[in-house]
Amino acid sequence: MPTTTSVATPVQLDAVRKTYGRGESAVEALAGVSVAFPAGTFTAVMGPSGSGKSTLLHCAAGLDTPTSGQVTLVGTDLKGKNETQLTELRREHVAFIFQSFNLMPALNVEQNVTLPTLLAGRAPDKAWVDQVIARVGLSQRVKHRPGELSGGQQQRVAIARALAARPAVVFADEPTGALDTTTALEVLGLMRELVSAGQTIVMVTHDPVAASHADNVLFLVDGRIVTQMASPSVDAVASTLAHLGEQARRQR
Numbered sequence: 001m002p003t004t005t006s007v008a009t010p011v012q013l014d015a016v017r018k019t020y021g022r023g024e025s026a027v028e029a030l031a032g033v034s035v036a037f038p039a040g041t042f043t044a045v046m047g048p049s050g051s052g053k054s055t056l057l058h059c060a061a062g063l064d065t066p067t068s069g070q071v072t073l074v075g076t077d078l079k080g081k082n083e084t085q086l087t088e089l090r091r092e093h094v095a096f097i098f099q100s101f102n103l104m105p106a107l108n109v110e111q112n113v114t115l116p117t118l119l120a121g122r123a124p125d126k127a128w129v130d131q132v133i134a135r136v137g138l139s140q141r142v143k144h145r146p147g148e149l150s151g152g153q154q155q156r157v158a159i160a161r162a163l164a165a166r167p168a169v170v171f172a173d174e175p176t177g178a179l180d181t182t183t184a185l186e187v188l189g190l191m192r193e194l195v196s197a198g199q200t201i202v203m204v205t206h207d208p209v210a211a212s213h214a215d216n217v218l219f220l221v222d223g224r225i226v227t228q229m230a231s232p233s234v235d236a237v238a239s240t241l242a243h244l245g246e247q248a249r250r251q252r
């Protein structure tokens with residue numbers, strides 16, 4: 001299975017800070033985050049609402065610019081890159097499973113799923129595309145357009161679209177949030193297979209079951225990584241989440 005890059009650490013953040021607004025209304029969403037996501041790893045990012053999870057994902061993907069610090073994506077320092085350069089870098093190496101990354105309404109399921117590969121100037125691998133669509137349970141819907149699908153089915157098309165192009169990095173924000181338990185497990189299994197093939201996944205989730213499929217879990221509080229967990233179990237993740245406030249207070 002070919003991957004698009006051989007960079008050993010495709011995503012790296014060094015002392016990344018992100019402050020929204022100014023003066024009294026300023027919010028420090030990331031308060032100095034340094035973390036490396038090596039190739040072939042699956043990382044879950046967890047923490048309370050407002051702890052900076054989405055901001056971390058957006059800064060790592062070059063969708064948002066840090067106030068200070070450095071982000072390196074597939075070997076490229078994002079500082080000073082213009083929107084065209086960032087778009088090209090993402091098109092070549094990155095996929096997103098975000099609620100806000102909408103499907104193309106005029107295209108059917110199969111066309112939506114193959115679009116990123118075509119935009120990156122590559123020929124879709126039909127057998128792999130069929131397999132990904134089957135794994136998300138949409139084989140009977142390939143000729144349907146998004147408007148003819150339920151919300152959960154649309155989410156599954158977005159997942160298939162992200163995985164079909166075999167990007168070096170997948171950023172996912174609550175990818176299994178809208179799915180039933182069986183489909184969610186199928187999707188998490190599919191993500192694990194991609195990781196085994198060398199791809200890198202960074203996933204924001206509130207769900208300890210989803211996080212337990214990752215290799216490593218980062219726990220954020222108030223824009224800081226307060227602890228990490230390797231080989232997470234559902235119970236260990238749930239217990240750490242329940243005690244995150246204490247952990248953050250001990251570190252202050």
Ligand SMILES: Nc1ncnc2c1ncn2[C@@H]1O[C@H](COP(=O)(O)OP(=O)(O)OP(=O)(O)O)[C@@H](O)[C@H]1O
Pocket residue numbers: 020021027028029047048049050051052053054055056
């Ligand atoms: N565009 C923005 N302008 C101002 N403040 C923002 C903006 N985006 C995020 N914030 C603030 O930054 C902080 C971190 O937000 P972020 O969305 O990263 O948190 P999160 O952990 O993903 O939360 P949730 O689990 O609720 O999605 C919050 O206090 C939020 O209000």
